Amino acid sequence: xxxxxxxxxxxxxxxxxxxxxxxxxxxxxxxxxxxxxxxxxxxxxxxxxxxxxxxxxxxxxxxxxxxxxxxxxxxxxxxxxxxxxxxxxxxxxxxxxxxxxxxxxxxxxxxxxxxxxxxxxxxxxxxxxxxxxxxxxxxxxxxxxxxxxxxxxxxxxxxxxxxxxxxxxxxxxxxxxxxxxxxxxxxxxxxxxx
Numbered sequence: 001x002x003x004x005x006x007x008x009x010x011x012x013x014x015x016x017x018x019x020x021x022x023x024x025x026x027x028x029x030x031x032x033x034x035x036x037x038x039x040x041x042x043x044x045x046x047x048x049x050x051x052x053x054x055x056x057x058x059x060x061x062x063x064x065x066x067x068x069x070x071x072x073x074x075x076x077x078x079x080x081x082x083x084x085x086x087x088x089x090x091x092x093x094x095x096x097x098x099x100x101x102x103x104x105x106x107x108x109x110x111x112x113x114x115x116x117x118x119x120x121x122x123x124x125x126x127x128x129x130x131x132x133x134x135x136x137x138x139x140x141x142x143x144x145x146x147x148x149x150x151x152x153x154x155x156x157x158x159x160x161x162x163x164x165x166x167x168x169x170x171x172x173x174x175x176x177x178x179x180x181x182x183x184x185x186x187x188x189x190x191x192x193x194x
Contacts (some may be wrong), residue, residue, distance in 0.1 A: 031075035033082060035160070035169040038062075046070060055080045058172055060182040078171065114155030116191055118146035122178045134192035137163035146188045150175045156194040161187045 027042070034040070037055040044050055052066045057080030065082040069075060072084035113132075120126030120142075129142040137143075151157060151174060161167035161184070170184055171194055179185040 033077040036077045114153030116157045117150045119148045159188045159191045
């Protein structure tokens with residue numbers, strides 16, 4: 001019995017020591033990256049705090065991305081890359097947005113003014129459901145039926161498997177003639193311009 005207690009004590013101390021030895025970092029800010037990234041970890045504190053994750057790009061491939069997130073109000077996954085959004089305008093570092101993309105918020109945000117059309121068949125065939133605004137829950141007739149999608153105009157759209165932008169989400173900024181390789185065919189319930 002004494003041996004069992006001694007062994008349990010040693011094992012408990014070893015586990016506690018290993019837990020203390022693990023590098024831990026600050027908590028990252030919120031963001032939608034949790035819906036399309038995995039293996040999220042942080043290291044360090046203050047200005048040098050860094051997070052690393054594997055994030056899906058627009059083709060459904062996993063890409064490793066790292067980001068120093070001090071000062072970020074929230075973080076997003078953009079085509080497999082972690083991006084820092086700061087301040088009310090949602091711009092990138094310095095508040096100026098990202099190259100080639102206007103900042104979010106206040107008029108003309110990226111994705112605004114474009115139209116997304118879902119099609120019930122591949123290659124833009126079958127019944128179509130067009131929209132220029134966010135849809136939190138597709139009507140039953142179109143819910144979980146999309147096999148391809150077309151984006152007209154300049155902009156990106158986020159599509160999600162569940163209502164209210166929950167479940168598995170993916171961001172697209174170009175036409176997709178077959179959603180099956182992305183794991184999104186027959187599984188879109190909500191969408192919004194990005």
